[in-house]
Amino acid sequence: MQLGYIGLGLMGKSMARNLMKAGHSVTIHNRSRAAVDELVLEGAREAGTPFEVAQSSEVVFLSLPDTPDVEAVIFGTQGLRGGFRPGTILVDNSTIQPAASRRIATLLSADGVTALDAPVSGGDIGAREGTLAIMVGGPRPAFEAVLPLLQAIGKTITHVGESGAGQVAKACNQIMAAAQMVAMAELLILAQKSGVEPSRVVEAIRGGAAQCWTLDVKSPRLFAGNRQPGFKAHMMHKDLGIILETGRVYGVPLPMSAVNLQLYEAMLQMGMPGLDNSAVIGVYEALAGVQLALPA
Numbered sequence: 001m002q003l004g005y006i007g008l009g010l011m012g013k014s015m016a017r018n019l020m021k022a023g024h025s026v027t028i029h030n031r032s033r034a035a036v037d038e039l040v041l042e043g044a045r046e047a048g049t050p051f052e053v054a055q056s057s058e059v060v061f062l063s064l065p066d067t068p069d070v071e072a073v074i075f076g077t078q079g080l081r082g083g084f085r086p087g088t089i090l091v092d093n094s095t096i097q098p099a100a101s102r103r104i105a106t107l108l109s110a111d112g113v114t115a116l117d118a119p120v121s122g123g124d125i126g127a128r129e130g131t132l133a134i135m136v137g138g139p140r141p142a143f144e145a146v147l148p149l150l151q152a153i154g155k156t157i158t159h160v161g162e163s164g165a166g167q168v169a170k171a172c173n174q175i176m177a178a179a180q181m182v183a184m185a186e187l188l189i190l191a192q193k194s195g196v197e198p199s200r201v202v203e204a205i206r207g208g209a210a211q212c213w214t215l216d217v218k219s220p221r222l223f224a225g226n227r228q229p230g231f232k233a234h235m236m237h238k239d240l241g242i243i244l245e246t247g248r249v250y251g252v253p254l255p256m257s258a259v260n261l262q263l264y265e266a267m268l269q270m271g272m273p274g275l276d277n278s279a280v281i282g283v284y285e286a287l288a289g290v291q292l293a294l295p296a
Contacts (some may be wrong), residue, residue, distance in 0.1 A: 003027070003149070004057035006050055006073055006080075007094070008035035010229060011120070012063030014127035015093065015153045019061070020044060022152035027056050050074075054083030059146055060090050066238055067096040074104060086112030089142050091149070093134075095119045095235075097242055098164040098171070099249065105138060105163035114142040117163060119170035120154065121177070123230035125217070131155040135173070137166035171246050174239040177277070178260040180214035181236070185281035188222070189288050199223050199295045218278040225294050227279040234273035236280075237264040 001024050005016040008030040020026050020043060027045045029052070030036050040046050047053045050073045053060060060080060064070050070092060074080045080090070090113060092101065101117035108115045116138035126132040132154035136143050143159045150157045160169045187205075191198040202219045205211075221227075240261040247254040266283045267273070275282070285291050 001025070001149070002056060002058050004029075004047070004053035004060035005063070006030070006053055006060070007063035007065075007069075008032075008039065009063060009065075010124050010232070011127035012093070013039065014124070015061070015063060015120075015132075016044065017042065018127075018130045018153045019149065022149075024149070024152075027053050029053050049078035050076075050080045051078040051083040054080040054085075054088065058088060059149060060084075060088065061093055062090070063093040065094070065235070067100045070094050070096050070104070071100065074108075081108065081111065081113075084108070084111055084113045088113045089146055090115040091118050091146055092116065093118055093120050095170050095174070095239055095242065096167060098137075098167040098246055101137065101167045102164040114139055115163065116142055116146065117166040118150065119166055121170065121173050122154075123217075125230060126155075127153070133173075134158070135160050135166045135169035137161055137168075138163050167242075168246065171239070171243045174236070175243055175254070175257055177214070178236055178240055178264070179256060180212055181218070181277050181280050182260050182263055184214050184219060184278065185284045188219070188281060188292055189284040189290060192292055193288055193290045197295065198292060214278070218276075221276070222278060222281065222292060223295050227275045227282075229274060229276045231277050232273065233264060233267050233275050233277050233279060236277040237261065237268055237273075240264060 003024045004027045006029045013035045027047050028039055029047045036046055105115040116136055118134050118136045120132040120134050122132040130153055133156040134150050134154040136159050160166050188198045191201040206215050243257050263283055267280050
């Protein structure tokens with residue numbers, strides 16, 4: 001198929017690459033040059049504007065930082081909307097406000113364009129390996145039409161419901177993800193300051209009720225001294241803001257997520273916005289006055 005992909009960041013570049021590996025022709029657009037140059041060498045076609053991407057694509061994917069970025073790419077000057085043809089499907093892999101996804105879907109439907117909100121989870125590793133969890137909101141026929149494409153970038157693909165449902169599912173995912181990152185930071189620093197080897201503690205508890213993806217994937221990176229991003233802390237901070245706003249809209253108290261937002265706010269204020277979301281342990285190191293020691 002003739003596909004478009006806009007937003008070639010930490011995850012988007014790998015997702016676009018996997019669509020290319022599946023045999024599709026992919027037209028790309030991105031604000032920074034390095035990812036574009038890399039994928040063009042691998043066979044992608046570059047477009048100068050989102051408008052040009054829309055003109056040449058049957059399905060357009062987005063992977064952008066936040067709601068204003070998505071809206072600007074779709075509705076801004078030289079945006080996608082002007083180049084869309086009736087029958088085009090937009091697949092938004094960004095994490096944005098559910099209400100915004102619903103608004104976008106309504107506006108584009110007037111042009112004969114179907115929008116699917118399809119945020120993903122699994123970090124840079126899942127993006128590279130094509131094993132992402134993808135949660136999709138929007139009309140079922142459009143979901144079924146693009147399912148083979150989603151299977152090129154993800155492993156667990158779920159049609160959650162109508163427009164916005166994918167974003168609600170992603171908000172729920174991020175409630176759990178943030179809670180796990182914070183809980184891991186607490187237990188590691190508690191072990192460290194109690195004089196017990198944190199890596200041994202993780203080894204001991206991973207076989208029981210505490211087992212989770214975060215302990216399996218993130219703790220080895222911390223023990224290796226690697227706090228570089230698989231998912232950047234400032235993006236987790238942004239997602240927690242979306243969670244609290246969604247809770248406000250629907251009248252749901254979310255006190256744990258509010259506390260976790262403050263911990264990530266502290267992380268940003270301490271100069272760590274570009275580190276991994278697991279590096280929230282740095283806030284606990286500062287509060288407890290102890291550094292996580294690397295295993296011998």
